[in-house]
Amino acid sequence: MSDMGLSKDVIYDRICQLIEPFNKKSVPLTPQTTFANDLDFDSLTVMDLVAAIEDEFDIVLPLNMLPDLETIQQVTDAVEKIIKG
Template sequence: MASDYNDVLQKLCHHLKQFTGPDAEITPETDLINQLAIDSVKLLNLIMEIEDEFDISVPINALADVQTVHELATLIHQIRTANK
């Protein structure tokens, strides 16, 4: 299960770099809004890419409590696990 989460985290970081640039340092503790400047439009585009990548559907209301890369990766992992 940990390797599955790590896979999600790695792919999520790859997608985030497309929105922030290759020089951005992205760790699980990185704040999406304050450190990466992910606004609502970028977040929706990111979620669409994630949904395509993992063949899942992320409810918009589930994003209200997501602030860090780790929280988003955990949410994606939970949705993937529930859909298996």
């Protein structure tokens, strides 16, 4: 699904859609929503989400990048950077 024309808004919306099945507490999603504190995701849930994001956008998120991705906005920025090269 890699597409050079994806806007940041489209990427953000798709990531939010991917988060919803994991959002057991129905936390409202904003760019500043954190995975550990707000969504209470454990490491396994984060890895499942990463796999879903990688499949959705046909990319690979480098493992060394993952510790720095704490909010939805940070993930959106990382995905956009990888897609646009």
